[in-house]
Amino acid sequence: MKILVVVKQVPDSTTVIRIGSDGKDIDRAGVKMVVNPFDEFAIEQAVRLRETRSDVESITALIVGPAQAAEALRTVLAVGANDAIHLEDQAFDQLDDLQTAALIAAVVKAGGYDLVLAGKQEIDLDSGQLGPALAELLDIPHVGVVTKLEFADDGKSLVANRRIEGADEVVQVSLPALITCEKGLGEMRYPSLPNLMKAKKKPVRKLTAADVPGFAEATAGVGGSTMHTLEPPPERPPGKILDGEPDEAVRELVRLLREEAKAI
Amino acid sequence: MTNDIFIFAEQRNDKLHPAALQIVTPAKALAEKTGGQVVACVIGDAIDNAATAIDKAGVERIITISDPSLAMYSALRYRTALTAAVQKVDPKVTLLPATFMGRDLSPRVAVRTKAALATDVIELQINDGGALDVVRPIYNGKATCHVTLPADRPAIASVRPNTFAAPSGAGGAQREALSFEPASGDERIDVKEIAKTGGDIKDVTEADIIVSGGRALKNEDNFKILFDLAKELDAAVGASRAACDAGYQPHTRQVGLTGKTVTPKLYFAFGISGAIQHMAGMRGSKVIVAVNTDPEAPMFRVADYGIVADLFKVVPLLTAEIKKLER
Ligand SMILES: Cc1cc2nc3c(=O)[nH]c(=O)nc-3n(C[C@H](O)[C@H](O)[C@H](O)COP(=O)(O)OP(=O)(O)OC[C@H]3O[C@@H](n4cnc5c(N)ncnc54)[C@H](O)[C@@H]3O)c2cc1C
Numbered sequence: 167m168k169i170l171v172v173v174k175q176v177p178d179s180t181t182v183i184r185i186g187s188d189g190k191d192i193d194r195a196g197v198k199m200v201v202n203p204f205d206e207f208a209i210e211q212a213v214r215l216r217e218t219r220s221d222v223e224s225i226t227a228l229i230v231g232p233a234q235a236a237e238a239l240r241t242v243l244a245v246g247a248n249d250a251i252h253l254e255d256q257a258f259d260q261l262d263d264l265q266t267a268a269l270i271a272a273v274v275k276a277g278g279y280d281l282v283l284a285g286k287q288e289i290d291l292d293s294g295q296l297g298p299a300l301a302e303l304l305d306i307p308h309v310g311v312v313t314k315l316e317f318a319d320d321g322k323s324l325v326a327n328r329r330i331e332g333a334d335e336v337v338q339v340s341l342p343a344l345i346t347c348e349k350g351l352g353e354m355r356y357p358s359l360p361n362l363m364k365a366k367k368k369p370v371r372k373l374t375a376a377d378v379p380g381f382a383e384a385t386a387g388v389g390g391s392t393m394h395t396l397e398p399p400p401e402r403p404p405g406k407i408l409d410g411e412p413d414e415a416v417r418e419l420v421r422l423l424r425e426e427a428k429a430i
Numbered sequence: 431m432t433n434d435i436f437i438f439a440e441q442r443n444d445k446l447h448p449a450a451l452q453i454v455t456p457a458k459a460l461a462e463k464t465g466g467q468v469v470a471c472v473i474g475d476a477i478d479n480a481a482t483a484i485d486k487a488g489v490e491r492i493i494t495i496s497d498p499s500l501a502m503y504s505a506l507r508y509r510t511a512l513t514a515a516v517q518k519v520d521p522k523v524t525l526l527p528a529t530f531m532g533r534d535l536s537p538r539v540a541v542r543t544k545a546a547l548a549t550d551v552i553e554l555q556i557n558d559g560g561a562l563d564v565v566r567p568i569y570n571g572k573a574t575c576h577v578t579l580p581a582d583r584p585a586i587a588s589v590r591p592n593t594f595a596a597p598s599g600a601g602g603a604q605r606e607a608l609s610f611e612p613a614s615g616d617e618r619i620d621v622k623e624i625a626k627t628g629g630d631i632k633d634v635t636e637a638d639i640i641v642s643g644g645r646a647l648k649n650e651d652n653f654k655i656l657f658d659l660a661k662e663l664d665a666a667v668g669a670s671r672a673a674c675d676a677g678y679q680p681h682t683r684q685v686g687l688t689g690k691t692v693t694p695k696l697y698f699a700f701g702i703s704g705a706i707q708h709m710a711g712m713r714g715s716k717v718i719v720a721v722n723t724d725p726e727a728p729m730f731r732v733a734d735y736g737i738v739a740d741l742f743k744v745v746p747l748l749t750a751e752i753k754k755l756e757r
């Protein structure tokens with residue numbers, strides 16, 4: 167069995183977001199970039215499957231991103247991927263999520279992957295489109311927002327718990343399939359220093375647009391949204407601190423929630 | 431491409447998702463600009479009540495696709511059904527609620543219909559060039575961005591729940607039943623069961639009011655006071671990651687970056703410091719109340735109302751005060 171893990175590099179979740187002077191991107195100076203937290207669950211899940219099953223031949227990591235994204239690949243290789251594909255080209259920076267999915271599909275279509283693991287969403291643009299779109303483009307089933315994943319008794323399909331409002335859907339899905347990963351799956355093991363050193367020697371295939379046959383047609387057929395004009399989030403009006411003894415403050419709170427906020 | 435605005439009226443067990451009603455509001459506003467109709471589509475098995483509910487929101491046309499194999503959600507069967515309905519109407523814009531189902535389904539339908547897609551949007555309008563302009567939160571709510579979808583392609587957007595108020599209308603929309611034509615391979619996904627989590631209390635993604643507790647609760651037993659308050663308010667109980675990781679509450683109740691994103695009408699944060707990753711999940715709440723012993727807690731910076739006090743004193747007083755209201 168061959169597993170593909172698609173990962174993205176994103177600003178660390180503690181980053182203070184400042185909008186750049188052109189208003190089209192954030193100010194990236196000094197921003198610490200990390201593996202998208204949901205993609206950490208994906209690589210860890212892949213490694214755990216290999217540890218429990220003898221038929222996992224390989225785990226390949228794939229990233230679409232600038233030169234710097236190689237650091238994220240190195241982390242994922244240190245955690246346990248065997249090899250990686252790095253898609254890097256200025257032409258890729260202009261793609262929206264659906265087009266990125268089309269690019270990845272064009273690259274991996276003939277790869278014979280039995281299982282594709284992605285994150286539930288990236289924590290920078292929060293779009294959550296890529297996994298299901300990639301599955302559609304590869305014409306394979308997917309289960310989204312998965313918190314638990316096991317092989318079914320037949321060994322040819324997976325049983326996944328998928329988070330929905332107030333419940334878990336328990337879904338059986340045949341391979342090949344794509345899973346988008348959510349917290350609940352195991353936390354990523356720490357990439358140790360020796361493993362980070364070893365990761366440097368693992369093969370990374372670099373591809374540009376010219377190396378992807380049918381790139382232009384594949385990405386022209388779908389998507390095409392353009393992101394522009396970033397703004398700080400809507401200001402929240404300054405809050406009121408309710409003074410006095412707790413019982414007075416609570417009475418005032420209930421009055422305000424009722425009369426001013428009309429929330430209860 | 432017609433000028434119609436199409437909405438996916440999500441239902442489960444013949445009950446319309448509240449967020450499906452809410453998206454009729456922006457759909458009507460868009461249709462006013464394009465001059466098209468608002469067309470709703472209900473997919474499932476035995477969906478009369480759901481269809482009636484969406485009719486009362488004031489849509490002009492309703493397409494139903496009812497089949498026993500659609501009783502439970504399946505990404506493949508539902509994308510096949512929804513794609514068929516979208517292709518029949520050929521709308522300019524398709525809206526889905528940004529629920530677990532809507533978020534799961536929209537990318538697949540976008541690929542199938544060669545559309546462009548924006549997820550989790552909070553504002554939408556047709557610009558002068560006839561393209562759909564949307565605003566959506568990014569960086570877990572630390573910024574918003576404007577996205578324009580190309581005018582020459584169908585546009586699909588999922589809309590964040592609780593962003594718009596549900597409208598009401600006259601009813602009497604024209605109805606049309608489409609039969610479900612499964613595609614080969616659709617059976618590759620099989621939903622075995624729906625396992626309820628959290629017992630009889632609402633989930634944080636379903637409730638209008640959320641009562642959340644943090645590490646300050648110190649143990650699982652102490653959460654009982656939050657459940658008592660939640661009961662009075664018909665609210666859900668949420669928790670910070672610190673509280674979940676310590677085992678006070680299951681992770682299904684975690685709110686935040688790696689928990690659930692919630693946009694309730696009212697959010698109570700009891701003994702939650704307001705770490706950036708917690709706020710990522712709840713800063714879209716309409717009204718926020720913070721109770722914390724530390725006046726410097728960051729949660730006070732986003733709160734509409736704050737009380738600097740011991741939560742173990744405040745919560746029982748609050749529960750008692752709410753009880754009085756109801757009498
Ligand atoms: C990648 C990543 C993802 C994360 N995802 C999430 C997430 O999804 N959700 C999340 O919540 N966190 C998340 N975190 C963790 C987050 O950074 C914080 O550690 C966490 O939110 C803290 O929880 P807390 O506020 O309950 O605890 P603390 O920060 O310990 O705060 C406890 C608060 O209670 C107050 N307090 C103490 N006693 C009382 C009392 N008797 N009465 C009133 N107030 C009292 C204290 O003053 C303090 O402000 C994430 C972190 C990372 C790195």
Ligand SMILES: Nc1ncnc2c1ncn2[C@@H]1O[C@H](COP(=O)(O)O)[C@@H](O)[C@H]1O
Nearest residue numbers: 172173230284285287288293294295296
């Ligand atoms: N540039 C990228 N390269 C590789 N994988 C990506 C990229 N962008 C997104 N993904 C994957 O798709 C998931 C969902 O991302 P998104 O749909 O962009 O929110 C991420 O968690 C990754 O697994």
